[in-house]
Amino acid sequence: AEQLTMSKGGEKATGSAAQEAWRLQGECFFQLGDMDRALQSLNQAMTFERKFEEPGFFIRLGSVLVAKKRWKQAREAYLKSIQFLPTAEAWSGVAYAEYRS
Structure with missing residues (x-):
């Protein structure tokens, strides 16, 4: 690092x-x-x-948080991504994190 x-x-x-x-x-x-x-x-x-104002950054953050089973934080990261650019990947991440929480 x-x-x-x-x-x-x-x-x-x-x-x-x-x-x-x-x-x-x-x-x-x-x-x-x-x-x-x-x-x-x-x-x-x-x-x-x-x-960061790049939606991809927050999608990646959401993916990491999902892998760590931090569902609510993952949902927030995906929602942050959607603020910059609504994508199917981000909405899918929100749905998955919400379902798992």
């Missing part, structure tokens, strides 16, 4: 570059099936001043 926040010159990346690094790290951990670390990385990406 620490290496992803570093730029080429050894200086810490700031702002959107570091935020994107955390998001990508979360995606990598998701693909590897490590949901604990995926959630940590995605949560870290959300701590930056610039807020």
Whole structure:
């Protein structure tokens, strides 16, 4: 995680570059099936001043939360995605999380 926040010159990346690094790290951990670390990385990406407005980010967050059986939090993540762009995937995620909770 620490290496992803570093730029080429050894200086810490700031702002959107570091935020994107955390998001990508979360995606990598998701693909590897490590949901604990995926959630940590995605949560870290959300701590930056610039807020995500990308629906795909919240769909991925919802998917991680579903895998961890955090139904209500997953539902909220999918609903956040829908605020930016209503998609069948997000609505399906809301329905699934609601059904399981």
